Amino acid sequence: xxxxxxxxxxxxxxxxxxxxxxxxxxxxxxxxxxxxxxxxxxxxxxxxxxxxxxxxxxxxxxxxxxxxxxxxxxxxxxxxxxxxxxxxxxxxxxxxxxxxxxxxxxxxxxxxxxxxxxxxxxxxxxxxxxxxxxxxxxxxxxxxxxxxxxxxxxxxxxxxxxxxxxxxxxxxxxxxxxxxxxxxxxxxxxxxxxxxxxxxxxxxxxxxxxxxxxxxxxxxxxxxxxxxxxxxxxxxxxxxxxxxxxxxxxxxxxxxxxxxxxxxxxxxxxxxxxxxxxxxxxxxxxxxxxxxxxxxxxxxxxxxxxxxxxxxxxxxxxxxxxxxxxxxxxxxxxxxxxxxxxxxxxxxxxxxxxxxxxxxxxxxxxxxxxxxxxxxxxxxxxxxxxxxxxxxxxxxxxxxxxxxxxxxxxxxxxxxxxxxxxxxxxxxxxxxxxxxxxxxxxxxxxxxxxxxxxxx
Numbered sequence: 001x002x003x004x005x006x007x008x009x010x011x012x013x014x015x016x017x018x019x020x021x022x023x024x025x026x027x028x029x030x031x032x033x034x035x036x037x038x039x040x041x042x043x044x045x046x047x048x049x050x051x052x053x054x055x056x057x058x059x060x061x062x063x064x065x066x067x068x069x070x071x072x073x074x075x076x077x078x079x080x081x082x083x084x085x086x087x088x089x090x091x092x093x094x095x096x097x098x099x100x101x102x103x104x105x106x107x108x109x110x111x112x113x114x115x116x117x118x119x120x121x122x123x124x125x126x127x128x129x130x131x132x133x134x135x136x137x138x139x140x141x142x143x144x145x146x147x148x149x150x151x152x153x154x155x156x157x158x159x160x161x162x163x164x165x166x167x168x169x170x171x172x173x174x175x176x177x178x179x180x181x182x183x184x185x186x187x188x189x190x191x192x193x194x195x196x197x198x199x200x201x202x203x204x205x206x207x208x209x210x211x212x213x214x215x216x217x218x219x220x221x222x223x224x225x226x227x228x229x230x231x232x233x234x235x236x237x238x239x240x241x242x243x244x245x246x247x248x249x250x251x252x253x254x255x256x257x258x259x260x261x262x263x264x265x266x267x268x269x270x271x272x273x274x275x276x277x278x279x280x281x282x283x284x285x286x287x288x289x290x291x292x293x294x295x296x297x298x299x300x301x302x303x304x305x306x307x308x309x310x311x312x313x314x315x316x317x318x319x320x321x322x323x324x325x326x327x328x329x330x331x332x333x334x335x336x337x338x339x340x341x342x343x344x345x346x347x348x349x350x351x352x353x354x355x356x357x358x359x360x361x362x363x364x365x366x367x368x369x370x371x372x373x374x375x376x377x378x379x380x381x382x383x384x385x386x387x388x389x390x391x392x393x394x395x396x397x398x399x400x401x402x403x404x405x406x407x408x409x410x411x412x413x414x415x416x417x418x419x420x421x422x423x424x425x426x427x428x429x430x431x432x433x434x435x436x437x438x439x440x441x442x443x444x445x446x447x448x449x450x451x452x453x454x455x456x
Contacts, residue, residue, distance in 0.1 A: 003184075004177045011173035016166045023158045030154065034147040038120040042142045045076060046124055049138050053126040062128065062136075063088050075143030077119070082136055118148040183208055191219065199227040236400060240289065244282070251278055288417045292400070295424035301342045309371045309380050310336040312347055317369070320354050328364040335371035337378035339448040341429045349425040349433075350380065352418040353444045357384040360442070378448040389437040397435065398423040422446075 052069065056062035059082055070078060070090040078090040121141035128134045187203060194201045202223060203216045258271045310333060317331040324331065339346070357367045361384035370381045389397070396402050401416045419433075426433045426446060434445045 004174065004181055007177040007181075008170060008174040011177070012166055012170040015169040015173070016162070019162045019165055023162055027151070027155060027158065031151055034144070034151070035120075038142060038144050038147065042120055042122055042140055045073070045078065045140050045142065046122065046138070049078060049080070049140065050124075050126045053128050053136060057129050059087055059128065059136075066090070077121070077139075077141040079139045080136055081139070082134075087136065118144045120144050183212055187212065187216065187219075194223065199223060199230055240401075244285075247278055247282055251275055285417070288421060292417060292421050292424055295345070295421065295428055298428045301345070301428060303342050304340055305343055307339050307341055307343050307346055308336065309339060309346075309350075309378065312343070313350060313369050313371065313380065316347065316351050316354055319351075320358055324358050324367070327358070327361065329358060329361055330366045331369065332366055333369045333371070337371050337373045337380070337448075339378050339429075341448070345425045345428065349422045349446060350382075352422045353382045353446070356418060356444070357382050357442075360384065360386040362386055376449075380446040380448075381443055382445075383441055383443040385440055386442055388440055389435065389442055391437075394435050394437065398433065 048069070049066070052065045053062055056065055062080070066078070066080065066088045070076070073090070076090060078088070080087040080089070119141045121139065123137065123139050125135050125137055128136055187208065190201075190203055202220050208216050254271060254275060258268065263271075313333050317333060321331070354367070361367055365385040368381075368383045370383070372379055372381075398419045399416075400420045402420075422433050422444075426448075429448060431446065431448045434447065436443045436445070
């Protein structure tokens with residue numbers, strides 16, 4: 001169901017409820033007013049009979065007075081009852097049989113409505129002669145057919161008007177909703193024009209009504225994120241194609257050269273070993289890229305547990321100790337902290353930084369691992385002495401396939417995915433990785449937002 005139809009139905013329902021409530025109020029107030037007029041008319045007749053009873057000394061005198069004064073009172077019924085029976089009855093209305101028996105108490109009021117008649121009746125008592133020695137019961141009724149007929153006509157006309165007004169109001173509401181939602185249709189048309197080749201297009205928030213500006217800003221924010229992700233994906237694809245093209249070409253060249261002429265078994269074995277080593281490197285590269293893609297698009301960590309950074313760092317130091325001994329490197333681990341996160345991912349982030357530190361550290365130097373906590377945050381810093389990293393190159397080091405142009409860095413090998421993976425891991429843990437290079441000391445710092453106290 002379209003938004004226009006929903007608003008039209010809602011408007012029609014509200015209009016019907018408002019008109020029905022107003023009509024009911026008018027009908028009730030009119031009916032109440034007619035009832036008051038009938039009561040006043042009946043009360044006047046009652047006072048007339050009561051005055052005649054006070055001025056009469058006998059029942060015959062009262063009967064005679066009523067017989068003389070009652071004719072000419074149209075739409076009136078008067079019946080006077082005494083202990084001996086009916087004393088007087090004036091019939092300008094045709095009342096139901098047994099009317100007197102239906103009144104149980106003096107002062108009781110009844111309203112009747114029959115097919116052709118409707119009336120308002122009341123029973124009361126009067127004293128003959130005004131002394132109160134003898135009580136007479138009087139039943140009086142007045143014709144209310146004129147009022148009830150008017151109310152019937154009023155209800156029918158009101159119902160017809162409400163139905164007509166709802167129909168007309170629904171049509172007008174549909175037109176108003178369609179016109180009011182026209183900017184939304186225009187926005188949809190502009191949004192449909194945006195595609196992968198036109199992600200730079202934006203929806204101007206200033207040209208829309210106030211209620212739609214937030215929507216336009218949200219859509220623009222979505223387009224910004226899509227453009228950023230698309231640019232990153234395009235760069236990733238380009239880098240991937242570039243990085244994979246060279247080793248694949250090398251493998252193809254080696255295979256073609258090997259097949260160009262007959263060779264000995266040892267030569268074939270050597271060639272296959274070379275191809276196998278290259279394929280293993282490519283398998284690691286593909287594995288790293290898949291891990292990086294999963295980490296960058298991760299909405300929740302695979303597992304969350306308590307991690308002691310000093311314990312994990314010492315474990316990785318023991319692992320790299322053999323490699324570090326070839327360059328006479330030593331490690332120093334200081335401090336401790338606990339964080340929550342995925343243990344394997346955090347170990348990989350620390351391992352990537354330690355691997356770089358071992359590769360690029362000066363021989364016979366010390367790699368310092370400092371762990372500390374401050375203001376609810378935990379940090380793990382790995383510092384090594386080595387070639388200073390230019391400030392202009394520091395930010396780009398955390399991008400994919402980025403390596404420094406230094407000959408020493410090129411000799412160390414690698415595809416430049418380690419720091420990009422570390423950055424993605426820290427982002428998944430709501431943290432960050434930083435780099436400072438000063439006075440020949442390169443320091444990479446992992447900062448965690450949530451730190452756990454030792455009591456946890």
